[in-house]
Amino acid sequence: VPERLGPARASPLFDKIALIGLGLIGSSLAHVARRQNLAKEVAGFDTDADVRKRARDLRLAVIAESAEEAARGADLVILCVPVGAMGDAACAVAPQLKRGAILSDVGSVKSGVVASVAPHIPEGVHFIPAHPVSGTEYSGPEAGFATLFLQRWCILTPSEGADENAVAKLTGFWEAAGSHVEVMSAAHHDLVLAITSHVPHLIAYNIVGTAADLEEVTQSEVIKFSAGGFRDFTRIAASDPTMWRDVFLHNKDAVLEMLGRFNEDLSALQRMIRWGDGDGLFDLFSRTRAIRRGIIAEGQETAAADFGRHIGEENGPASG
Amino acid sequence: VPERLGPARASPLFDKIALIGLGLIGSSLAHVARRQNLAKEVAGFDTDADVRKRARDLRLAVIAESAEEAARGADLVILCVPVGAMGDAACAVAPQLKRGAILSDVGSVKSGVVASVAPHIPEGVHFIPAHPVSGTEYSGPEAGFATLFLQRWCILTPSEGADENAVAKLTGFWEAAGSHVEVMSAAHHDLVLAITSHVPHLIAYNIVGTAADLEEVTQSEVIKFSAGGFRDFTRIAASDPTMWRDVFLHNKDAVLEMLGRFNEDLSALQRMIRWGDGDGLFDLFSRTRAIRRGIIAEGQETAAADFGRHIGEENGPASG
Numbered sequence: 218v219p220e221r222l223g224p225a226r227a228s229p230l231f232d233k234i235a236l237i238g239l240g241l242i243g244s245s246l247a248h249v250a251r252r253q254n255l256a257k258e259v260a261g262f263d264t265d266a267d268v269r270k271r272a273r274d275l276r277l278a279v280i281a282e283s284a285e286e287a288a289r290g291a292d293l294v295i296l297c298v299p300v301g302a303m304g305d306a307a308c309a310v311a312p313q314l315k316r317g318a319i320l321s322d323v324g325s326v327k328s329g330v331v332a333s334v335a336p337h338i339p340e341g342v343h344f345i346p347a348h349p350v351s352g353t354e355y356s357g358p359e360a361g362f363a364t365l366f367l368q369r370w371c372i373l374t375p376s377e378g379a380d381e382n383a384v385a386k387l388t389g390f391w392e393a394a395g396s397h398v399e400v401m402s403a404a405h406h407d408l409v410l411a412i413t414s415h416v417p418h419l420i421a422y423n424i425v426g427t428a429a430d431l432e433e434v435t436q437s438e439v440i441k442f443s444a445g446g447f448r449d450f451t452r453i454a455a456s457d458p459t460m461w462r463d464v465f466l467h468n469k470d471a472v473l474e475m476l477g478r479f480n481e482d483l484s485a486l487q488r489m490i491r492w493g494d495g496d497g498l499f500d501l502f503s504r505t506r507a508i509r510r511g512i513i514a515e516g517q518e519t520a521a522a523d524f525g526r527h528i529g530e531e532n533g534p535a536s537g
Numbered sequence: 538v539p540e541r542l543g544p545a546r547a548s549p550l551f552d553k554i555a556l557i558g559l560g561l562i563g564s565s566l567a568h569v570a571r572r573q574n575l576a577k578e579v580a581g582f583d584t585d586a587d588v589r590k591r592a593r594d595l596r597l598a599v600i601a602e603s604a605e606e607a608a609r610g611a612d613l614v615i616l617c618v619p620v621g622a623m624g625d626a627a628c629a630v631a632p633q634l635k636r637g638a639i640l641s642d643v644g645s646v647k648s649g650v651v652a653s654v655a656p657h658i659p660e661g662v663h664f665i666p667a668h669p670v671s672g673t674e675y676s677g678p679e680a681g682f683a684t685l686f687l688q689r690w691c692i693l694t695p696s697e698g699a700d701e702n703a704v705a706k707l708t709g710f711w712e713a714a715g716s717h718v719e720v721m722s723a724a725h726h727d728l729v730l731a732i733t734s735h736v737p738h739l740i741a742y743n744i745v746g747t748a749a750d751l752e753e754v755t756q757s758e759v760i761k762f763s764a765g766g767f768r769d770f771t772r773i774a775a776s777d778p779t780m781w782r783d784v785f786l787h788n789k790d791a792v793l794e795m796l797g798r799f800n801e802d803l804s805a806l807q808r809m810i811r812w813g814d815g816d817g818l819f820d821l822f823s824r825t826r827a828i829r830r831g832i833i834a835e836g837q838e839t840a841a842a843d844f845g846r847h848i849g850e851e852n853g854p855a856s857g
Binding site: 301325350351352354369370372399405408409410412413414415416417418419420421422423424425426427428429430431433434436437438439440441442443444445446447448449450451452453454455456458459461462463465466469472473475476478479480482483486487489490491493495498499501502503504505506507508509511512515517518 | 621645670671672674689690692719725728729730732733734735736737738739740741742743744745746747748749750751753754756757758759760761762763764765766767768769770771772773774775776778779781782783785786789792793795796798799800802803806807809810811813815818819821822823824825826827828829831832835837838
């Protein structure tokens with residue numbers, strides 16, 4: 218299991234990469250592109266002038282004053298904006314794209330992005346949607362770092378008949394960034410992510426909201442006694458509000474479908490508690506441990522106990 | 538903010554402490570009691586012979602062959618067993634308790650424990666229920682470590698008219714273990730923990746169960762793409778099944794009350810998604826960030842980004 222990025226490439230994969238949007242993902246791509254020598258030139262743009270200024274101060278990339286300028290002459294353009302802004306971003310860069318260039322994105326929803334981006338793609342440009350399944354709870358150009366994608370999965374959802382060379386080239390890009398790459402349909406992606414990411418975020422936001430609105434328990438008590446489990450939900454519920462609003466608006470069907478199943482199962486669990494069905498509770502609670510073991514075995518998580526402070530080996534066993 | 542335990546006490550607080558139950562909490566208490574010189578003698582017992590053997594091999598404490606033997610002559614007995622086993626444990630140790638001794642526990646539910654333990658308490662023995670709000674997802678005698686309680690809250694729920702000296706002495710014990718101590722009623726404790734701990738665990742168990750049962754998404758996909766948020770729920774859903782079954786069976790009313798509120802709020806959120814209420818979603822998603830900031834400010838969590846691997850500074854910014 219590699220814990221660090223490999224050596225930088227001897228020769229760059231692309232002449233010019235343009236990153237449209239410089240939040241956590243865009244800025245992390247800028248870091249890894251430079252570190253791994255993925256392009257001769259990395260250009261960047263963000264619609265927020267303050268973000269552009271901060272990105273310049275951080276020397277993330279060559280920061281342009283428009284999406285058009287950033288994309289001009291690029292052979293890879295990656296849209297790193299919230300899902301709801303993908304259509305506008307594609308519209309802005311499309312006229313600059315040369316024949317054979319690849320346009321991609323990093324949106325957490327794929328069918329919705331395809332629907333809003335595809336109409337803008339010029340003849341001869343390859344649109345290969347992508348979603349790196351990685352992140353932290355932080356946003357903005359300062360949040361990025363080169364190893365964000367290391368050992369994480371990046372899902373590509375090329376349409377049927379997409380150019381194979383373009384898919385291979387984008388696969389090479391993400392692998393050089395440290396990721397594993399998997400290809401699936403946009404529709405299947407949206408279903409998989411609904412259960413592994415979107416609904417978990419929704420219920421985390423929801424319980425933090427519920428806790429904030431109680432009359433019998435004060436906010437200060439919720440904060441003090443959060444180490445009992447609640448704390449971990451607040452981390453997820455601290456993610457970028459704009460990004461997540463757009464995810465739910467653009468993956469409505471799959472989210473409502475998975476939420477329906479979650480609710481059914483929760484009702485069954487609620488009934489077990491009401492009627493004192495200890496065996497039913499115990500069975501479920503035992504079954505869920507197996508999935509955890511799979512995640513640790515697959516390298517998507519460490520086995521180290523997590524209790525909110527990673528401040529030195531004195532504070533817990535290396536593994537349990 | 539202290540990140541380490543202070544120096545050990547010059548003189549022990551108790552002559553003999555008995556720990557009944559040697560799982561994560563009992564074994565951590567054994568470690569910290571020795572490390573901080575909290576007692577001249579630490580005795581331990583577990584109903585599971587294999588656990589007793591492992592605890593002996595680990596030299597956790599003087600391991601007895603019965604609860605009675607462990608408790609004999611102790612001036613502090615702490616029941617560290619699942620909530621459903623507290624009554625039996627109290628019944629076993631009660632005849633050994635001398636006048637002035639303190640009996641306490643570490644159960645995550647307090648009203649239910651008081652109801653099952655109180656009838657066994659002999660005249661002149663002080664029963665002071667306690668709940669250290671700390672833990673990891675690991676169980677068993679190997680899982681314990683001395684700093685588990687460091688900078689965490691321990692809630693005491695003495696009944697009205699409880700002996701003030703006994704409460705002060707137990708407070709001193711938990712403070713010497715590194716905890717902050719708060720006193721409240723058992724009923725209020727159960728409500729606070731229902732929202733900060735019990736319902737979060739319930740919905741974590743629930744979504745992991747939902748994900749395990751899908752037909753359209755394979756278990757291998759759930760595991761691979763868990764870094765999108767699901768992973769954090771599996772950690773919580775890997776907690777000890779017996780302990781959690783007992784929590785839900787013994788804090789039924791408060792859990793059902795808080796779950797009702799959670800469900801109401803989730804229905805409202807579901808409706809926002811169905812009807813495309815982006816402003817409503819954005820408002821909630823922004824509001825929940827404030828609670829996160831409170832938890833970090835209170836020292837119950839680090840600000841460091843968490844994305845499943847704490848393997849060195851190369852892998853992320855120190856703070857975001």
